[in-house]
Amino acid sequence: MNLQQTLRNYILxxxxxxxxxxxxxxxxxxxxxxxxxxxxxxxxxxxxxKEYGITFDDGDIVPEHFMSVNxxxxxxxxxxxxxR
Amino acid sequence: MSLNLADLFFRQADEQPDQPVIxxxxxxxxxxxxxxxxxxxxxxxxxxxxxxxxxxxxxLHCPSGAQYISLTYAIWACGAAVTxxxxxxxxxxxxxxxxxxxxxxxxxxxxxxAGSSLFAPFARGExxxxxxxxxxxxxxxxxxxxxxxxxxNPAFIRFTSGTTGAAKGVVLSHDTILAxxxxxxxxxxxxxxxxxxxxxxxAYHFAVSIVAYLSxxxxxxxxxxxxxxxxxxxxxxHRATMIYGSPTHYELMTHDQSGQSLPRLRLAIxxxxxxxxxxxxxxxxxxGLPLNETYGIIEIGLPAVNLDQPWExxxxxxxxxxxxxxxxxxxxxxxxxxxxxxxxxKGPGLLDAYYDPWQLRNAILxxxxxxxxxxxxxxxxxxxxxxxxxxxxxxxxVAGMKFFPQEVEAVLMRHPxxxxxxxxxxxxxxxGETPMALLVRANDAQPTDDIALKAHCxxxxxxYKVPVRFQWVPCLARTASGKIIRNAAKxxxx
Numbered sequence: 121m122n123l124q125q126t127l128r129n130y131i132l133x134x135x136x137x138x139x140x141x142x143x144x145x146x147x148x149x150x151x152x153x154x155x156x157x158x159x160x161x162x163x164x165x166x167x168x169x170k171e172y173g174i175t176f177d178d179g180d181i182v183p184e185h186f187m188s189v190n191x192x193x194x195x196x197x198x199x200x201x202x203x204r
Numbered sequence: 205m206s207l208n209l210a211d212l213f214f215r216q217a218d219e220q221p222d223q224p225v226i227x228x229x230x231x232x233x234x235x236x237x238x239x240x241x242x243x244x245x246x247x248x249x250x251x252x253x254x255x256x257x258x259x260x261x262x263x264l265h266c267p268s269g270a271q272y273i274s275l276t277y278a279i280w281a282c283g284a285a286v287t288x289x290x291x292x293x294x295x296x297x298x299x300x301x302x303x304x305x306x307x308x309x310x311x312x313x314x315x316x317x318a319g320s321s322l323f324a325p326f327a328r329g330e331x332x333x334x335x336x337x338x339x340x341x342x343x344x345x346x347x348x349x350x351x352x353x354x355x356x357n358p359a360f361i362r363f364t365s366g367t368t369g370a371a372k373g374v375v376l377s378h379d380t381i382l383a384x385x386x387x388x389x390x391x392x393x394x395x396x397x398x399x400x401x402x403x404x405x406x407a408y409h410f411a412v413s414i415v416a417y418l419s420x421x422x423x424x425x426x427x428x429x430x431x432x433x434x435x436x437x438x439x440x441x442h443r444a445t446m447i448y449g450s451p452t453h454y455e456l457m458t459h460d461q462s463g464q465s466l467p468r469l470r471l472a473i474x475x476x477x478x479x480x481x482x483x484x485x486x487x488x489x490x491x492g493l494p495l496n497e498t499y500g501i502i503e504i505g506l507p508a509v510n511l512d513q514p515w516e517x518x519x520x521x522x523x524x525x526x527x528x529x530x531x532x533x534x535x536x537x538x539x540x541x542x543x544x545x546x547x548x549x550k551g552p553g554l555l556d557a558y559y560d561p562w563q564l565r566n567a568i569l570x571x572x573x574x575x576x577x578x579x580x581x582x583x584x585x586x587x588x589x590x591x592x593x594x595x596x597x598x599x600x601x602v603a604g605m606k607f608f609p610q611e612v613e614a615v616l617m618r619h620p621x622x623x624x625x626x627x628x629x630x631x632x633x634x635x636g637e638t639p640m641a642l643l644v645r646a647n648d649a650q651p652t653d654d655i656a657l658k659a660h661c662x663x664x665x666x667x668y669k670v671p672v673r674f675q676w677v678p679c680l681a682r683t684a685s686g687k688i689i690r691n692a693a694k695x696x697x698x
Binding site for chain 1: 267294403428432433450452453455456459460461602603632633
């Protein structure tokens with residue numbers, strides 16, 4: 121599974137409780153749809169740090185990075201590039 | 205005539221119709237007391253047309269926000285009581301509420317017919333559209349309400365799970381909630397000049413907070429979302445004087461890098477769970493403001509807030525508010541020291557009854573000589589500042605969402621591979637605690653992995669209750685009397 125797919129599965133499972141809303145795709149706005157409460161944000165941070173070996177620094181936990189599956193994937197890629 | 209909190213709000217709205225009652229979540233959202241009063245009265249009229257009225261109990265299944273508040277008040281305006289059905293729960297947990305508490309109808313919000321499949325097994329008729337987003341479902345009560353319930357003038361019947369994992373339920377009357385908010389306001393001093401940023405789940409937090417704000421003429425600020433930057437933007441834009449949040453929310457604000465400050469803030473209330481000293485320090489460094497730690501429990505409301513010395517005495521929930529007397533079990537009145545004892549409280553706004561098994565306030569208090577035994581352990585210093593040092597109950601708190609381990613153990617033991625389970629909280633960065641499970645394999649059981657166990661738990665439990673780690677052990681640690689030991693430190697060092 122590629123990064124996009126693993127993130128999509130995580131979001132579907134944890135944020136959406138297995139029920140994809142109408143129009144759900146990798147650009148679906150998770151924040152506007154109300155799926156990113158504080159607990160979900162923190163859980164997503166913990167999951168991504170553990171699963172992808174990245175670290176969220178101060179200033180990284182902002183809406184732009186959590187907006188959608190694509191935004192989360194772009195954030196992970198950016199972090200991996202920085203680490204090289 | 206019996207007291208109704210909706211009438212209290214209507215009177216406040218008459219006095220200040222143009223004052224904003226809710227600002228946000230969108231930048232230009234602004235609802236005044238006058239507008240909100242009309243919305244509530246309109247909803248109440250429609251609900252009465254559907255048959256809602258005194259003696260009924262209505263389940264509310266709705267996300268936090270302006271609509272949650274208006275629906276609660278509309279139900280009260282009809283004379284009915286409210287049982288919150290938190291959106292965060294798993295389907296089975298939501299249905300359990302209907303089995304344990306007598307509910308006559310449900311209001312559920314969302315797209316067309318939202319909740320219809322969830323509540324279908326209980327349906328007593330067709331779902332009726334209450335608004336564009338809210339549906340009214342008449343349901344068959346799954347049990348008789350306690351015979352004395354109506355006499356109490358109930359406002360909330362809150363479902364809570366007990367230490368055995370079984371239901372308990374707490375009844376709060378209109379009079380009790382009024383007594384609580386008046387007692388709390390002797391310390392908080394909330395009035396029409398206050399603007400309060402709200403971030404908690406309204407299904408769990410409403411009685412001593414939202415009701416207080418609406419009864420004392422304050423304004424509620426709803427941020428767009430729970431990111432630190434958004435909470436701070438809302439606070440800045442709407443000139444917040446107070447924030448009411450959990451340590452998780454303050455953690456998210458503390459790590460914000462946008463440089464926004466909170467110049468008008470007079471109180472930053474930290475509730476739901478114990479505040480880590482590092483977070484109190486980080487928040488102070490970032491904003492130059494202390495966090496006001498509180499002690500709030502469903503059975504009594506808000507008996508203590510650290511208002512006097514929030515920075516100097518960080519880690520303490522402060523002195524008891526003037527209306528309350530706090531004593532530590534095993535120590536005489538007013539005595540202090542560093543010995544922890546169970547926190548016992550006397551004061552206004554005590555719960556009216558436990559729902560199941562039914563137990564009225566006086567009977568609850570008689571068990572402890574007129575004191576409410578909280579189940580929490582505390583120490584009190586020589587100046588009267590109370591610090592919560594532990595829980596005599598074994599509750600786990602994940603980012604302020606609390607639950608008993610027995611509830612999770614019961615679900616784990618429904619899995620064919622699990623003979624016995626022991627669940628406890630382990631320290632976790634940002635969340636405070638996360639649940640972990642020790643498991644004893646059932647004889648001849650097929651091996652199973654963590655993914656399957658998590659999936660099993662997720663079917664029956666809200667996400668925050670699902671253990672993050674599982675460990676198979678030959679047997680569980682027990683006390684001499686056979687009780688499971690859930691002390692995380694001891695278990696992890698075995």
